Amino acid sequence: MSRYRLGTIVFAMGALLSVAAGAQDYPTKPITLIVPWPAGGSTDLSMRAIADSASKVLGQPIVIDNKAGGSGTVGPATMAAAAKPDGYTIAQIPITVFRLPLMQEVSWDPAKDFTYIVHLTGYTFGVTTSAESQFKSWKDVVDFAKANPGKVTYATPGTGTSLHIGMEQIAAMSGIKLTQVPFKGGAETNAAVLGQHTMLQADSTGWRPLVDAGKLKLLMVWTGARSPNYPDVPTLKELGYPMIYDSPFGVAGPKGMDPKIVAKLHDAFKKAVEDPAVIATLAKYDMVPNYKNTEDYKKFVVEVTESERKVIDTLGLAKK
Template sequence: MKKPVSRRLVLGAASAAVIAPWVTAPAWAQNFPSRPITLIVPWPAGGSTDRHLRTLAEIASTHLGQPIVVDNRPGAGGTLGPGTMALQARPDGYTIAQFPLGMLRMPHMQRTNWHPINDFSFILGVSGYTFGFVVRADSPYKTFQDYVEAARKDPGKIDYGSTGTGTSPHLLMEEVAAAVGIKLNHVPFRGNADLMQAVLGGHVSAGSDATGWDRFVDAGQMRLLLTFGEQRTKRWPDVPTARDLGYNVVSQSPYGLVGPKGMDPAVVRTLHDAFKKAMEDPRHLEVLAQLNQDMWYRNSEDYRAWAVTTFEKDRQLIERLGLAAR
């Protein structure tokens, strides 16, 4: 004969079932990571960001004790990969992504099904780009002023490529065009590697991008007409900045690493600590020097605070350039 089950026992079991996941979460977080981690790089393989983050991930994996697999997912100006992660990946720390500045701009330009602040867990800020404007070595444009004058003569006919609509290389050129009163023909590409091949092949007359052009400039295949930093670069000191030429257009376009919203703080801290150590590694510093990039370390809290402020600031920029969604 079965004994009756008391109401107290049933309620106690139900409560335990609800509480159990929260009780075991810290133990699960302490065991992180127990398998490989995927790092989404939202640009094609071979570009400057891919070169940088592959090295950083390789170093960080030694501190985590697990491999970090780079997954290149280009598209939508660098927002496709992180946006897809936010919607589909579990917040367990095993899928993270680079967070390019375009993530804080695209929602102002078109409707997105993710929010750049609310749908992400911010891990740490890492670095920023040196942007420049290049043409092929045999281009008729010997200086940036030559390019501007050509655009004055043929409004809307003189083209340039960038790594995508809404990216910093695109908006920097649109700021310059607005400042001097010219109209350019913008051609977006999926990433640095595709853009550089288009410039080399003569499919576009110029390219606005981060230092993925460095090897081509140093090899004499491309000519660097200007850069967009606060100061001239150490590597190409003879090349003027946009500010040198009278354009008050400066950008570093900082980026970092994020995961889906709702990540356990202990997991975020583990990832933060491993990548922070990797950032200080001499091999990583060497790659940054090759790409003419600076460290831009921000801890998780400061990185999120920066993103909140920048999201609002860039809304004003996009509205001023007439690129806001209608």
């Protein structure tokens, strides 16, 4: 055997052993978890609790990096384009990552550009209005919108989010026209409706402190059953809309991650959503664990993409 060929084989074996050792020793430094929403919102706070618990299992800190914008897609898209698949950069994956490519040209392919790790939980969504608003119920909104087409404005955390799509479905079923005002996240939508810059807010439970303080009024929730925190507030189904919206989410990394590293991350995050302290934090925002393992999460991505395609087509929002 030639020295060149022998050297090539030795080098290749060394590289393979190095990769294997890397996966075996992982993690050896802090992990960055991209949260594609502003700091202080319900997603940010819940992901911080989950990350803190998972970091104790992994033995390394998980550092939150807030990259807001693009209806929750800027962070994952940045990761997919630039991060190494070494397990040290991962991201929360909102449902807009699957939906937005159906609506417009984007830089990522959800079927090819991510390594899906674990599915975690979902949201309680609701529609609020200022406590000083003329609207005391959802019926008041519908009646006003029928008399004033397009004049009812609502704040969302971005175009293409579940809040935007859900509100457009509700409007279509009600025979009314509503006007969306997109923002980057819950802090901004709270400010918009609180200051009556928009008439309504459609968002997850980052509004809860303001509702509890009597500054905002909760008109509806989008869960299957009434919230135990707001037993007097009707669900979508009770108002005549046969829908449940909880926009479930999980965690993924860039494409090409080592399955052994994926397994370590999966196990740590699974233990995190079983942690009583994490469950208590999620409960503050009406969120409950919705665990799916890696394989089931991959299947879910395919299923939710197809179901979203049908909704987008029905609403006439599909890209041309």
